[in-house]
Amino acid sequence: MSKYQRINIGLGWFTFLIAALVYLSTLEPTVSFWDCGEFISSAFKLEIGHPPGAPFFLILARFFSLFATGSQKVALMVNGMSGLASAFTILFLFWTISHLAKKLIVKEEQISNTQIGTIMSAAFIGALAYAFSDTFWFSAVEGEVYATSSLFTAVVFWAILKWENEADQPYANRWIILIAYLMGLSIGVHLLNLLAIPAIVMVYYFRKYKVSRKGILKAIGLAILLLGGAIYLIIPGVVKLAFLFDLFFVNVIGLGFNSGVFIFILLLVVGLVWSIRYTIKHQKVLANTILTAFMVVLIGYSSYALIMIRSVANPALDQNNPEDVQSLLSYLNREQYGDTPLFYGPYFNAPYEKDKTQIKDKDVYIKKDGKYKVSYTKMKPNFQNAYKTVFPRMYTKGMSGNNPAEYAKWTGIRPDQKEKPGFVQNLKFFFSYQVNYMYFRYFLWNFVGRQSDRQSNGGVIEGNWISGISFIDHIHLGDQSLRTDAMKKNKGNNKYYFLPLLLGLAGLLYQYRKGLPGKKDFWVILLLFLFTGLAIVVYLNQSPLQPRERDYAYAGSFYAFAIWIGLGFLSILEISKKIIKREQIAVAITSALCLFAVPGVMAQQNWDDHDRSDRYVARDLAYDYLNSCAPNAILFTMGDNDTFPLWYLQEVEGVRTDVRVCNLSYLSTDWYIDQMKQKNYNSAPLPIKTKKEKYLMGKRDIIYLIDDPRLEAYVKKNGGLEVQEALGFVESDLKSTKTIYGYDERVDYFPSHQFRLKVDRKEVLQTNTVVVKDSAKIADQMEWKLDQNYVEKSGMILFDMLKNNHWKRPVYFSITVPPSGYYGLEDYFQLEGFAYRLIPIRKTKEDQQPGQVNTDRMYSNLMEKFKWGNMNASNVYLDETTSRIALSVRSNFLRLAESLLDEGKRVSAVKVLDKCLEIVPDDKIKLDYLGILMAQAYYRAAEDEKANRLMLVISKRLFQEVEYFHTLEAVSTSEFPQLQSRDLALFQEMYRITARYNQVEMNKQIELKFKALLKKYNKG
Known part of the structure; x- marks a missing residue:
């Protein structure tokens, strides 16, 4: 082994050690929000997560979980796996940069010590720049698939460079076989790794063939064919062929199920x-x-056998129940999420064909009587061809137009536009939103700077890129010096002063200009950069109002740019050598400067908003959700963040397994209803009596609400349609129950918007749903109205549960379920913590809040039982998701305090408000409108001094905000008046409240600030 090889290997492992120590010291010690809870739960017991699954990731994570010293350490082990995978990614990035740098500067067989130092410096700087980059570091400290996926990308690209070194030697193709095997395995982690195929093909082409323009085009064409073949042929095609074989051998030959497989x-x-x-x-x-x-690709891909094998065992988490090849094919194709058009499709305002609104998509089979029989024919919307276009970017999903107002914002079209948008407008949306906002904004986050960690949907006050160079930032974001103190203190406010970007661009140009070898490698890296960046933009075809930022999808592109950052050092060194004559000194000084200016600045700026150590918020709030519920409860949830952390607690830590978490989004699928009808740990089956043939996929997916005039008098007299009657009607297959009065079209529908449920007082008291002292308040029947045009299948199943439960199991709705998920029942809610309990007592207070508050239970929960995950600790970072969820904590405390004041319990109310400010302090989550209401509650409790302190803090911030928002007039004419009007309205509300509670001095201060703003900006 040569000196160069020893140093290259040793320094590579030293870089790995730095990255590993950084990631392991900043890991989240438990479950995180979003998909992490689902992945950790699925890995721990090898269960089935959401499509298209990640079986090899689950196997790896399960292995790491075996080293946990207890169930509470499982998440730490899986998060640690991500940290180590990320550190290994940095190791292979180091060796990739050193390989490419050596090709550029070493011309002789002998390599000097100075050249070794130069190459090592380039690799060290580039690798650490990526190690400390925003997107990659985020994924490195949580139990998600993206860190492991990045490792596969790094290894296969490094492997093709190893092949390049040995291409003329015997057995060199072993590296090609290794790459193919790793590609197959990576399918069981994430498909992102396949996007390295074009770059790998080009390395092969440049090494084996004489370069020509025609040859390059052929090689790129072949690469695209291989990539498309892997995604569209191998992954679904092998499973589809297996199903077609099984269909033939079962239905035609008469063999048993799976014989064809x-x-x-x-x-x-x-x-x-x-x-x-x-x-x-x-x-x-x-x-x-x-x-x-x-x-070997197929051998790697065979990890998906785990999905079917474990699904057959019917584990607690068994999404889509993919226990045979037909359901596995649907699972792989992510059919539950619908289709996203890529090459041809409708615009968002495309009308349906009048004579045929739907056309056949495919037949769906069930196993019956030893044969595959068609259960239903899946249909898809049939839009008018005149409203379709090639390369559709502003498209329609499902039944209705998708975000027309947002399309208007990005393109200038009218939100109510009926005519077909122009293709120029289509491209404008592609470039302005999908390319610029949903890719280049993220790119600049990583290599220029980030304005804040708050999500943005196109505004200028949050979520943009920022450089730290005032006059540049002023042009597109307004005067940043006028940002409020809270905005300036946001830990996600990271400034790199363009240094990583400039060094990367220098490396890009340097590589391109270094003769034919440099040009070849430039095109290879460029293909890796484009296919892991802009190609994903095209493939994802994202619509506006994404639920979260999507920068994690483009980590491979940022990886490629980090290679150029490393090579950029070589470019700067060339300049340095002209100034500093001694080469060794030039290398040392330039290395130190570049190391400090790029990875050093990135590490310093990014540390505070990537350090998740000591943060237990997701885990503890999940604990609070579950412990809001009485024993043996049913808890309805709807989103990722009120479901997945709860799954983690139950599946991994075994907390409150008597509570059945039931996600209303999934409850519209037949496989999930089946699972809810099964016993799960300490939770008995849910009281669902509807027969399976009534809720099979394709049946009663949408149930309309149409008032039948023939039932109007009956409904009015009885206070609604009895739930049992409504279910009997919609579950019937009689033609008379499918034909709307006055129309011929047959649909599934409820013949009324109003419903009722008879209440057995004895059952309610026996089950302790209502305590005896409140027995007089129990309604004879619950009556509610659904103010919507249709419900999904979940509504029918929910009504079925209400009918059959007889109050035996407490029923709760998570506080984060949107009003559409209440199904009109909110007047019968009772807030007891982080969940509303359904009780047969109608709320009496006329306000906009759902239900009423059980102050005794809620006080006990919030003040004594609940955990807060170190939310208020000064060293614990609260990101955008955590902060948003923390606002619901503050809202809960406020509602309890207001209810206690209504009951005359002033002392308890003050304790609750004080506790709220202790748990969710202003320096962690800024006081906004909820803060004003908290001040009002303090006034009600005769705690004027505490109230005035809040008013002072909020008024100061609002004054700063209005001054800053006024500077936005030049850069965001639509956002400026909206934000300014909101804050001025808050000033008016503060003025009203202080006047009402006779706070003369505070009222005068607010009035003076308000008038000063009006005077100043009415003039300007």
């Missing part, structure tokens, strides 16, 4: 083995390499 696998294995032996025998090297590569 085994025959297909046997034929595939025999065919591959025979073909490979044939190529060996006849010395067909290229054919042998291709066939062997295909075989």
Whole structure:
């Protein structure tokens, strides 16, 4: 081993050690929000997560979980796996940069010490720049698939460079086979790794063939075909062929289920083995390499067998129930999420064809009487061809137009536009939103700077890129010096002063200008950069108002740019050598400067908003949700963040397994309803009596609400349609129950918007749903109205549960379920913590809040039982998601305090308000409108001094905000008046409240600030 190799290996591992120590010291010690709870739960017991699954990731994570010293450490181990995978990514990035740098500066066989130092410095700077980059660091400290996926990308790209070194040696193609195997395995983690294929193909082409323009185009074409073949043929195609074989051998030949699958696998294995032996025998090297590569891809891809094997066992988490090849195919194709058009499709305002609004998509089969029989024919919308276009970017999903007002914001079209948008407007949306806002904004976050960690949907006050250079930032964001103290203190406010970007651009140009070898490698890196960046933009075809920032999808693109950052050092060194004559000194000084200016600045700026150590918020809030519920409860949730952390607590830590978490979004699917009808740990089956044939996919997916005039008098007299009657009507298959009065079209519908449920007082008291002292308040029947045009299948199943429950199991709705998920029942809610309990007592207070408050239970929960995950600790970072959820904590405390004041319990109310400010202080989550209401509650409790302190803090911030918002007039004419008007309205509300509670001095201060703002900006 040469000196260069020893240093290259040693310094690479030293870089790995730095990255590993950084990531392991900033790990989140438990579950995080979003998909992490689901992945950790699925890995711990090898269960089935959301489509398209990540079986190999689950196997790896399960292995790491075995080293946990207790159930509470499982999440830490899985998060640690991400940290180590990320550190290994940095290791392979170091070796990739050193390989490419060596090709550029070493011309002789002998390599000098100065050249070694130069190469190592380039690799060290580039690798650490990526290690400390915003997006990559975020994924490195949580139990998600993206860190492991990045590792696969790094390894396969490094492996093709190893092949490049040995391409003329015997057995060099072993690296190609390794790459193919890793590609197959990576399918079981995430498809992002496949996007390295074009760059890998180009390395092969440049090494094996004489370069020509025609040859380059052919190689790129082949690369795209290989990529498309992997995504659209191999992944779904193998499973689809297996299903078609099974369909034939079961329905035509008469064999048992899965016989065709085994025959297909046997034929595939025999065919591959025979073909490979044939190529060996006849010395067909290229054919042998291709066939062997295909075989090992399939071996890697076979990790998906885990999905079917575990699904057959019916684990607690079994999304889509993919226990046979048909359901696995649907699972792989992510059919539950609908289709996103890529090459041809409708615009957002495309009308349906008048004579045929739907057309056939495919037949869906069920197993019945030893055969596959068509359960239903899946249909898809049939839009008018005149409103379709190639490369659709502003498209329609499902039944209704998707975000027309947002499309208008990005393109200038009218929100109510009926005519077909122009293709120029289509491209404008593509470039302004999808390319610029949803890719280049993220790119600049990582290499220029980030304005804040708050999500933005196009505004200028949050979520943009920022440089730290005042005159540049002023142009597109307004005067940043006028931002409020809270905005300036946001830990996500990171400034790199363009330094990483400039160094990367210098590396890009340097590589391109270094002769033919440099140009070849430039095109390779460029392809990796484009296919892991802009190609994903095209493929995802994202619509506006995404639920979260999506920068994690483009980490591979930022990886490629980090290579250029490393090579950029070589460019700066060339300049330094002209100034500093001694080469060794030039290398040392330039290395130190670049190391400090790029990875050093990035580490310093990013540390505070990437350090998740000691943060237990997701885990503890999940604990609070579950412990808001009485024993044996049913808890309805709807989103990721009120479901996945709860799954984690139950599946991994075994907390409150008597509570059945039921996600209303999933409750519209037949497989999930089946699971809810099964016992799960300490939770009995849910009281669902509807027969399966009534809720099979394709049946009663949408149930309309249409008032039948023939029932009007009956409904009015009885206070609604009895739930049992309504269910009997909608579950009936009689033609009379499917035909709307006065129309011929047959649909599933409820013949009324109003419903009722008879209440057995004895059952209510026996089950302690209502305590005896409140028995007089129990309603004889619950009556409610659904103010919407239709409900999904989940509404029918929910009504079925209410009918059959007889109050035996407490029913709760998470406070984060949107009003559409209440199904009109909110007047019968009772808030007891982080969940509303359904009780047969109608609220009496006329306000906009759902239900009423059980102050005794809620006080006990919030003040004594609940955990807060170190939310208020000064060293604990609260990101955008955590902060948003923390606002619901503040809202809960406020509502309890107001209810206590209504009951005359002033002392308790003050304790609650004080506790709220202790748990969610202003320096962690700024006081806004909820803060004003808290001040009002303090006034009600005769705590004027505390109230005035809040008013002072809020008024100061609002004054700063209005001054800053006024500077936005030049850069955001639509956002400026809206934000300014909001804050001025808050000033008016503060003025009203202080006047009402006779706070003369505070009222005068607010009035003076308000008038000063009006005077100043009415003039300007």
